Amino acid sequence: MNFVKSKFEGAIITEQGKTCAVVSVQPAMFQNAINATMIIKALLPVFKGIPVVLMTIDAKGVPGYFGRGDLIDLLENVNIKEASWSQIEADIDLNNSSCPMKEE
Numbered sequence: 001m002n003f004v005k006s007k008f009e010g011a012i013i014t015e016q017g018k019t020c021a022v023v024s025v026q027p028a029m030f031q032n033a034i035n036a037t038m039i040i041k042a043l044l045p046v047f048k049g050i051p052v053v054l055m056t057i058d059a060k061g062v063p064g065y066f067g068r069g070d071l072i073d074l075l076e077n078v079n080i081k082e083a084s085w086s087q088i089e090a091d092i093d094l095n096n097s098s099c100p101m102k103e104e
Helices: 027-031 033-043 069-075
Strands: 003-015 018-024 052-057 063-066 086-093
Touching (some): 018 069, 027 033, 033 052, 033 086
Parallel strands (some): 018 052
Antiparallel strands (some): 003 018, 003 086
C-alpha cells in the first residue's frame, strides 16, 4: 500500500436525511473520472464509510461536484459556503493507478 499524508478541506453535509462528506479539490481532479473515482474510494476510510463527493469552485465562485448523482442533486440545494469546513489530515492509500501524477 502506498500511503500519502494529505491535507484537505472537508465538510460533512446532512440534507433530507442523507449524509455525505464534501471534499474540496483542485479543478484538475475533475479532468479524469478514473482518478476522481479512485480519490473518492481512497477517502472513504477517512470518513468512516460516509459517501464522498468531490467539489471544486470555478472562477465565478460556482461549485461543481463529482460523485454519486443522488448526492450531487442534494448538494445543488445547499449553500456550500455555509458548511462547517475543517482542515483534515489523513494518510490516504493511493495505489499506483489512483494517484494523479501531475497537474494538467
